[in-house]
Amino acid sequence: MARKCFWFCFQSIPGFWVVFSAIASLTMTVQAFTGTYGINYGRIADNIPSPDEVVSLLKAAKIKNVRIYDADHKVLKAFSGTGLELVVGLPNGFLREMSASEEHAMNWVKENVQAFLPETHICGIAIGNEVLGGGDLELWGALLGAAKNIYKAVKNLNLDGVVQITTAHSQAVFWNSFPPSSCIFRENVVQYMKPLLEFLSEIGSPFCLNAYPFLAYMSDPENIDINYALFESTKGIFDPKTGLHYDNMLDAQIDAAYAALADAGYQKMEVIVTETGWASRGDENEAAATASNARIFNYNLRKRLAKKKGTPFRPKNALKAYIFATFNENLKPGPTSERNFGLFKADGSISYDIGFHGLKSSSSDSSYLSLKDFRARGLSGSHMISLTISAVTLLLLLR
DSSP states (O other): OHHHHHHHHHHTSTTHHHHHHHHHHHHOOOOOOOSSEEEEOOOOOSSSOOHHHHHHHHHHTTOOEEEOSSOOHHHHHHTTTSOOEEEEEEOGGGHHHHHHOHHHHHHHHHHHTGGGTTTSEEEEEEEEESOTTSSOHHHHHHHHHHHHHHHHHHHHTTOTTTOEEEEEEOGGGEEOOSSGGGOEEOHHHHHHHHHHHHHHHHTTOOEEEEOOHHHHHHHOTTTSOHHHHTTOSOOOEEOTTTOOEESSHHHHHHHHHHHHHHHHTOTTOOEEEEEEOOOSOOOTTOTTOOHHHHHHHHHHHHHHHHTTOOOSSSTTSOOOEEESOSBOOTTOOSSGGGGOOOSBOTTSSBSSOSSOOOSSOOTTOSSSSOHHHHHHTTOOHHHHHHHHHHHHHHHHHHO
16 A cells, blocks of 8 residues: 555656656666566467456466567556566667667657656666577677667666666577586677677676577487476586586576676676576477476476576576566467467466466366376375475465
């Protein structure tokens, strides 16, 4: 009740939001992530629930951090007054325009961010997605200019203490990422990456990484232990340079990014995972894309994030990750796996059970992994008791 009163009172005072934002920009570093768990809300589909229903779904799941890939006004209005923290996206197709014109950047921020604050908690703008390392070299050159012009607009509107500027990278920007300590940025990427990192460092933004153990495993299933990719029990790997042990692939992928940043001179920059997930269905040549593997990965990842632990190379930096994705998206191009990363099906029911409940009940909508699943995987009674205790612990941590 007190929080509602506060928001009502300051909105009723002319100019208060501008003053509040200006004070915030002088007194705090922008924090665009609450806790450690978030989700990507992709909408390349014609059969998924409405934005209002999605809000209900996410609030019921207690998922506070949400990323979208554009700034669709229907979504922004649906998120108004919900308390959910939203990162909006400036699509790749806008980068050239925003890089070339400060005026266009200002207009975009006014129309798609400022107009919805503070009712909709827009806490970040993602400038493009996986630009560097991608196939459009012209966008490589436009990325930094677009980021700078959007940030200048945010700053001139006194929103730089509220809205964080970032851009997400794929692993295509790296060279020699195994072992993790050997990772550096690709030679053809460095000339674009270093000035971008300098800018992100100046404004206090993290390095955003889209990291998929699923894709890494699929690229070399004969030499990669699937248990290592799924956070399951495995001997893991040792990094001979650092002596660090890795019991899961995601930690190794993140520390490879930290190594590349250190090599580039940015040892203190935080790495946040902006996409990770596992497909629940695939084509004939995508044997690892199963509902069972997707459930195991996402259940174990959720436990991993709930511990609020860092990685072996950066143990004090609690790992933060946005899961990909909220829904299976039926209009995405590419292999079948691309359309089956959702924690939820198009009708709002869960794709598999990791502790969430959907808009509709389904046969898999039970507490956690079923007794049948435990038996199918050959787990003994003692293992079942141990996992039950782990599940209870997870619930307590996520409260």
